[in-house]
Amino acid sequence: MKKTNIDEINRNIYDIKNKDIYDYKSKKGLTKEIIEEISKQKSDPDWMREFRLKALETYNKLELPTWGPDISELNMNDISIYVRPKSKLNNSWEDVPDDIKKTFDNLGIPEAEKKSLAGVGAQYDSEVVYHSMKEDLIKQGVIYTDMETAVKEYPDIVKKYFMKCVPVYDHKFVALHGAVWSGGSFVYVPKGVKVDIPLQSYFRLNSPESGQFEHTLIIVDEGASLHFIEGCSAPKYNKVNLHAGCVELYVKENAYLRYSTIENWSKNMLNLNTKKAIVEKNGQIDWVTGSFGSKISMLYPMSILNGEGSKTEFTGISFAGKGQNLDNGFKVVHNAPNTSSVVNAKSISKNGGKCTYRSLVRINEDAKNSKSSVSCESLMLDDISISDTIPTNDIRNDEVEFSHEAKIGKISDKTIFYLMSRGLSEEDAKAMIVRGFAYPISKELPVEYAVEMNNLINLELEGAIG
Template identity: 50%
Template sequence: MTTKPQVNINDEYEKLYGFHMPEHSVFKSEPGLDEDKVKQISGMKGEPKWMLDFRLRGYRYFMNKPMPTWANTALLNSIKFDSIFYYLKPTTGQSDNWNEVPEEIKQTFDRLGIPEAERKFLAGVSAQYESESVYHSMRDDLQKQGVIFLDMDTALKEQPEIVKRYFGTVIPPADNKFAALNTSVWSGGSFIYVPKGVKVAMPLQAYFRINAKNMGQFERTLIIADEGAEVTYIEGCTAPVYSSDSLHSAVVELIAMPHAHLRYVTIQNWSKNVYNLVTKRAVAQEGATVEWLDGNLGSKLTMKFPAVYMMGPGARGEVLSVAFANSGQHQDAGAKMIHAAPDTSSVITSKSISKGSGRTSYRGLVKVYPGSENAKSTVRCDALLLNEESRSDTYPTLEIDEKRVQIGHEATVSKIGDEQLFYAMSRGLTEQEAMSMIVNGFIEPFVKELPLEYSVELNRLVQLEMEGAVG
């Protein structure tokens, strides 16, 4: 009752996403990190002094902070920080016209379907290649409404006051070792400001591409939705398949002012030689809603725990995540919900799939501060194991310092049932098709929240990961 896999997943990834172009750069730092390199990056970007100081603070924290000991230390300790290239500038400047983007870079994004997606259903696009944004555009009508969508470097130049006011306020440099690293060498990323009451109907998207070997990508994103504003931001990412490792360490800060609605969608599809160590955190003020939709399929090790700090009464936080770990991968993902005001509510839904020797972990925190009366939180983690050697762990933490609250936690671990498989196969599906269908059904609560184009893409990615699940 076995079906031979038709495609090797790595071959298929290589063809679709894992290809690389010849490397050209206008500047590439030497591998490894020291204080001079931090100064060099800041100097080349022509940054104000406060930013350089900020970077240097980050650098010192990074050097002094030990590796986290609670995580997958075997993988973390195998990162070769000295062989990583911390800054690579691929072009002399950014363009708002795809035709002006250097040919090889344009070819890359064409193959990934970015210009096509922009034409079809996006309100704005940013494309980052290595350390810098190479393409950026936004629809005129949004510009007229005062929406600002820039890459972070440009924002620092053009919107210095608002950047200085909010940069690093949600995630301070000393937050954790990798946030500190990002602070010291950040480059690129998105800056978005949506003015009071403006509702951006179509999503804004950023696409992050690593091309060079041993590359470190450290984008920095800050999104501010002013009172009553609404915006959806989508990020995607891929990289070539190399035998040596790359490092991606982003910092993402979200600020939802009173009654704003901010939705942040990630489809992470790094190649399996990328460490993806990301800090993502949001502040939700009175009556505001922040939703993180987080899909993790790629990378060697992902550590990502999107957080919502509910600071005002009635604020809402939601994390809906899917993690797929294939052999050799560890998806260490989860969520943090911090209730710091009355009538706040949060929902965490985590769906994880482990295949082959793949490993998924759910790591979550729900914290309710005293005085957060009527706080409500629901946590649900479902893990699906596809093979005998697949692994899944759950590390939930609850810190509840208020009596009048409603907190629920539910966790399930299941294997694809023989009876489910038999039922689907008795209807004519091969074992492989039956498994893919069951897995796609399992993540449906996530997929149905995505814009149609992304749900199609995600189902296809899962299909690819499922190749060779049988046999």
């Protein structure tokens, strides 16, 4: 099983580098002048240019986090914050320039679009190069476009929601994002519309010593539902790349949103991403996350349950190998009665990698009759790796049911012996146990991603076990 999978997938598809050909690449560094120049290049409306400059001021005021992984190697003076590819926005793959199209072909995006997606957005470096959605969704009033188009065509909606869920002063890298954001997707699902087939945006960073700062804004209106998938990857370079995206999700009354992510950045990436959802009455946001890539990741999706009866589920797995420090987790704030949250987080550490589960569950004074249950499991595959669990549980009223459980351990020798007695080699036995460990997460992913995740696990286990 393992062998055939290895034959089917080639790690290199993620690592294929295109030449660093661009239409425009900003000077390295982060200054007022550079921001103004980007704003001009992007033909921002005035309000957006001012927004960027204000965000830059906030960035300069805020300090780096005093906790978590060491990110002192990040020097903004080494990074080009804006790289415009040599391509306009297209709605047909035919029109996308060959080298860029080939990249997405290799990643299987156009094929997945034909088979199992209702719409696709594809970003290359700082700009979206392809966006398309099925005709019937357009007819139902669903909007799925790149963020730049949204700023121009739907200014009222964007002004109302843009960086309101995640305000620029949240933390330093959100402020950075506010100043330099580029690309990303905008989705609006009108009242009562159920989008049965997922939409997917894929983010590819090709340019060395650069950053990607896409902004995703999704509004699922009353009674509507959506499954949105985000994928990301980059080829590996020697110097650090930076990803500081921002995802803002608004889930209205009785609406449902599932947000799935497979993160497979290259191992020179600093992934300092921010994701937040505000959920109204009886709405629900479900997060499904597989985190495999990046050198350092600090990512804690957050659900703010503002409406009575709103719900959230978080299902996530992190897999840290050599040289990786994945500091991931989840935050939830219960602000209304009868709200509920369920967390199922897993991590695997091997080859000196470090996984941290860091979280917050806050049940506020008004969130009477709320429930929260958290389960964390960590697997250590050797004795040179690290696995930390750092959950904060903040309970501020008595009408709650709250429970948190966490486990750390290794694969048991007895289990390995049992599987070997059925003819499996030791490596196969371990791989089977690890895949089984990850299964509750992979089964939540769309089929092709679940396969990709299993393949990634097999790849990560190659050479690590034996």
